[in-house]
Amino acid sequence: MSAPTDTDVVAVVTGLAAAAQKASRGLATLTTAQKDAVLLAAAAAIDAAADVILAANAEDVDRAEAAGTEAALIDRLRLTPERIGGITGGLRQVAALPDPVGQVVSGKTLPNGLDLRQIRVPLGVVGFVYEARPNVTVDGFGIAFKSGNAVLLRGSSSAASSNAALVDVLRGVLSDNAVSADAVALLPSESRDSVTALIQARGLVDVVIPRGGAGLISAVVRDATVPTIETGTGNCHVYVHADADIDIATRIVLNAKTRRPSVCNTVESVLVDKAIAADALAPLTSALQAQGVVIHGDEPGMEPATEEDWHREYLSLDIAVKVVDGLDEAIDHIDTYGTGHTEAIITRSLQAAQEFTARVDAAAVMVNASTAFTDGEQFGFGAEIGISTQKLHARGPMGLTELTSTKWLVWGDGQVRPA
Amino acid sequence: MSAPTDTDVVAVVTGLAAAAQKASRGLATLTTAQKDAVLLAAAAAIDAAADVILAANAEDVDRAEAAGTEAALIDRLRLTPERIGGITGGLRQVAALPDPVGQVVSGKTLPNGLDLRQIRVPLGVVGFVYEARPNVTVDGFGIAFKSGNAVLLRGSSSAASSNAALVDVLRGVLSDNAVSADAVALLPSESRDSVTALIQARGLVDVVIPRGGAGLISAVVRDATVPTIETGTGNCHVYVHADADIDIATRIVLNAKTRRPSVCNTVESVLVDKAIAADALAPLTSALQAQGVVIHGDEPGMEPATEEDWHREYLSLDIAVKVVDGLDEAIDHIDTYGTGHTEAIITRSLQAAQEFTARVDAAAVMVNASTAFTDGEQFGFGAEIGISTQKLHARGPMGLTELTSTKWLVWGDGQVRPA
Incomplete structure (x- = not known):
């Protein structure tokens, strides 16, 4: 025919x-x-x-x-x-x-x-x-x-x-x-x-x-x-705040990246606060690398990152890692590169959690939870036809x-x- | 400049x-x-x-x-x-x-x-x-x-x-x-x-x-x-059902046409049921004409209507009048020519009112009420930025x-x- x-x-x-x-x-x-x-x-x-x-x-x-x-x-x-x-x-x-x-x-x-x-x-x-x-x-x-x-x-x-x-x-x-x-x-x-x-x-x-x-x-x-x-364009971030529990941060990033790398709620970039980077980067990167994740970033031992990496929705066992100087820089980065899907903060600080959830503009904003939860079935809808990343309707x-x-x-x- | x-x-x-x-x-x-x-x-x-x-x-x-x-x-x-x-x-x-x-x-x-x-x-x-x-x-x-x-x-x-x-x-x-x-x-x-x-x-x-x-x-x-x-495209209809109260029909059509002819909730076409036309047409048309409304339609004494008249949003002291053979033809006409703004039925029959409101697809569907009520202030919103005639959002x-x-x-x- x-x-x-x-x-x-x-x-x-x-x-x-x-x-x-x-x-x-x-x-x-x-x-x-x-x-x-x-x-x-x-x-x-x-x-x-x-x-x-x-x-x-x-x-x-x-x-x-x-x-x-x-x-x-x-x-x-x-x-x-x-x-x-x-x-x-x-x-x-x-x-x-x-x-x-x-x-x-x-x-x-x-x-x-x-x-x-x-x-x-x-x-x-x-x-x-x-x-x-x-x-x-x-x-x-x-x-x-x-x-x-x-x-x-x-x-x-x-x-x-x-x-x-x-x-x-x-x-x-x-x-x-x-x-x-x-x-x-x-x-x-x-x-x-x-x-x-x-x-x-x-x-x-x-x-x-x-x-x-x-x-x-x-x-x-x-x-x-x-x-x-x-629907479904997800350049999702996890921000590891200065006052994060590093074990929780590691567990969540690992889950959000490796559970099903090809879906839109996968984390694609981790923003690590400068104040906690010295303690958090090593356990985080070694846990990711142990699962075969390639890390793109500016720190030693990472694949050198370009501007393109901050935009990338890898949908694969790749992740970008950036050290940021506080909450404002983390939110600026998300404003600039995020696609409005799911953004998460890992913190023990109530004030940081409140500020992050109030200021970040995305379909889902999470505190101490894996981005993988943005899903109709998880939210209890029973059926899902897609995940809207627009604001209308x-x-x-x-x-x-x-x-x-x-x-x-x-x-x-x-x-x-x-x- | x-x-x-x-x-x-x-x-x-x-x-x-x-x-x-x-x-x-x-x-x-x-x-x-x-x-x-x-x-x-x-x-x-x-x-x-x-x-x-x-x-x-x-x-x-x-x-x-x-x-x-x-x-x-x-x-x-x-x-x-x-x-x-x-x-x-x-x-x-x-x-x-x-x-x-x-x-x-x-x-x-x-x-x-x-x-x-x-x-x-x-x-x-x-x-x-x-x-x-x-x-x-x-x-x-x-x-x-x-x-x-x-x-x-x-x-x-x-x-x-x-x-x-x-x-x-x-x-x-x-x-x-x-x-x-x-x-x-x-x-x-x-x-x-x-x-x-x-x-x-x-x-x-x-x-x-x-x-x-x-x-x-x-x-x-x-x-x-x-x-x-x-927003705001309103080819609105009033359907005068076989079991309409003719006084109410006349009062509502008059209000919906002459109150402010240039606004989008104005009635532009009246559909008169064949079963009541002999009784309803004369009082309806004479009341409209007494207010200077020009009537476009196929009945004697009207300006001859063309297909174009059923589509027209006159926004003036003009109105189209059509005799229809029952509820189904009225709804078909509305489906064909309506813009999804406001549609009204005048009837004493509960069954007709239920069927009309269930089947007609518009932003507002009214029973025995003037189309002029479709308005943010009337609905109690306090402020209105427009009237959406789309279904999304x-x-x-x-x-x-x-x-x-x-x-x-x-x-x-x-x-x-x-x-």
């Missing part, structure tokens, strides 16, 4: 978006029980179709292997019966979560008798742009559907067969449950054109959430005319509530507004 | 934005008492500088008159001692409002002992783009400052002298109160280039809110790389809270995340 031309892709994406918008109107009035029944039916249908899904996934994996894709990426792409169990378990978990739609956020009766309520409603049509892992296809559907939204999924071309098989099952379940199948659709993934068409489908798509590398996210933000939510881990908007209901008995 | 070149304007705007961002860091940690003191001092300083401000305003008015500007626009531009009193009264009112910054939105202690709090914080740097009225300059500063934000003001060139005089006073007050004067700045208004520079100052500006005509708003949304909030009237974001504070005593 040859790749469609730009115009073809735009027409396809716009058509799917218009159908999704129409479908979204029906979703908004489904009851929680109706939505949960669909989610459980989807889990059962995916379990039942495991063979078909695994066969489709094998096509993706074969193609990736033939193309010489690196083993780590192929592992992310690969489905197994166990991973399918994880996917359907996720759907059942979302079914069990509280439904944000219909929650009354605020309300009052005005002096003229008008009854005012602000209630949660779905956003409408949500677009997800994401990479490799096929489980995101089902997770994205589950979270969007539970919060009453239609969803347009733009996965990576490497997972095209797996995603198509999964979305086929989901659309079938919707039809079987008297819900428009257009509430979920997979966009073409042959080229970036479908991303461009999605982020410019103004009036049809209510928000696009890109999950992926910095390149994808900045391209989406630059070219989008529909609102977007930036949602900041930090996003769950079901972050996929809703509100509307004002105003009930009266004939009130008019005086001149 | 010749208009600066593009590059000059970009440099000026970027410089002011960078200074505002620096200033915003200090604003975030001001106490409510400190902010209120500045707001009250600003009110006093504007009162004291009334002569200077009126003289500057006279320059703007003279220039507008010399250019043959229409009287209504000149009236919007003109300041009087009374209007200056209104401006400073507004500042005092904002000082008296509760401060959203620091509010705890949610929180809990996790099983591992981590203490989690989600608190309100300022957005950071807010840009306002607006037209003619110089009072918006001070209102915008007041609301932004109370919510802890630095603000970049891009008013219209017709009010350039008035705005410059007002912002001079505000910057002086900030300096006198040991707050960075860069927390408020007036952008050049000679050309649209400064708007473009503002909406593309990514990394420096956190949100831009355009207030103005549809042309301005769509240009901002199209070219922006910083997040924006769409804020929907409907925006007050102080809508100019905030949140951050997560996580306090621990050495917790690390298990593998």
Whole structure:
């Protein structure tokens, strides 16, 4: 099959978006029980179709292997019966979560008798742009559907067969449950054109959430005319304050760097206060080096650091270490190089902790805790669609509530507004 | 003075934005008492500088008159001692409002002992783009400052002298109160280039809110790389249901159209149910015509309507009237032509009211009430910076809270995340 031309892709994406918008109107009035029944039916249908899904996934994996894709990426792409169990378990978990739609956020009766309520409603049509892992296809559907939204999924071309098989099952379940199948659709993934068409489908798509590398996210933000939510760029810091407990500092930095180096809440730079550097640097660096972490910095025995290192989101067993002259320099450094994800201070000083948490501007600011805790599951959301690093609409881990908007209901008995 | 070149304007705007961002860091940690003191001092300083401000305003008015500007626009531009009193009264009112910054939105202690709090914080740097009225300059500063934000003001060139005089006073007050004067700045208004520079100052500006005509708003949304909030496009409908009280319908339509035809919550189309049209049309149209309203529609005695009329936001003593065949057609019409601002049903049927409010997707959905009630002051916000017609971040009237974001504070005593 040859790749469609730009115009073809735009027409396809716009058509799917218009159908999704129409479908979204029906979703908004489904009851929680109706939505949960669909989610459980989807889990059962995916379990039942495991063979078909695994066969489709094998096509993706074969193609990736033939193309010489690196083993780590192929592992992310690969489905197994166990991973399918994880996917359907996720759907059942979302079914069990509280439904944000219909929650009354605020309300009052005005002096003229008008009854005012602000209630949660779905956003409408949500677009997800994401990479490799096929489980995101089902997770994205589950979270969007539970919060009453239609969803347009733009996965990576490497997972095209797996995603198509999964979305086929989901659309079938919707039809079987008297819900428009257009509430979920997979966009073409042959080229970036479908991303461009999605982020410019103004009036049809209510928000696009890109999950992926910095390149994808900045391209989406630059070219989008529909609102977007930036996710997951994390140049996170741990500041080891003059009054830090060095054992705690070492344990936290080690955990925040080595637990899963490739995720966005990993610490990338450690700022060590000059006042404690003589005591803290040796245990900290030797603990990191013992775990195979390469240390970039200006101190003896480190890889010489350049300006670039303070900006780097390594996402690997690398870390930058800088000695700073007090809290002000630490905060200046974070203001300059941080991405507003997660910033932590290690200290026994209440005053330092209060000042750090008040002055540092990030989605999560931590005291004596590992940056690895910035995570929807850890925060108790039950499901996470990404971690917002912007300030508008949602900041930090996003769950079901972050996929809703509100509307004002105003009930009266004939009130008019005086001149 | 010749208009600066593009590059000059970009440099000026970027410089002011960078200074505002620096200033915003200090604003975030001001106490409510400190902010209120500045707001009250600003009110006093504007009162004291009334002569200077009126003289500057006279320059703007003279220039507008010399250019043959229409009287209504000149009236919007003109300041009087009374209007200056209104401006400073507004500042005092904002000082008296509760401060959203620091509010705890949610929180809990996790099983591992981590203490989690989600608190309100300022957005950071807010840009306002607006037209003619110089009072918006001070209102915008007041609301932004109370919510802890630095603000970049891009008013219209017709009010350039008035705005410059007002912002001079505000910057002086900030300096006198040991707050960075860069927390408020007036952008050049000679050309649209400064708007473009503002909406593309990514990394420096956190949100831009355009207030103005549809042309301005769509240009901002199209070219922006910083997040924006769409405001104020209101193609609002009143649906007169089969079971409506005709007196109430007439009173509400009349109020919603004639109270202030030029504002965004004005009703622009009336949908009359076929089942009640024979009884309702005559009193409705004669009441409107008695107030000088021109009726566009397909019925006898109306100006013939075209497709364009259903889209029109007249903002004048014009209204479109359409006979619809039941609730479904009314909602379809609203889905097709509405702008998501305010939609109302007039009915005595609980079932119709429930269905209309559940299915119609707009910032405000009303039952037996005038669309004119969609307004921050009416909703009890105390101050309003615009009415959002988008679903992300804020929907409907925006007050102080809508100019905030949140951050997560996580306090621990050495917790690390298990593998």
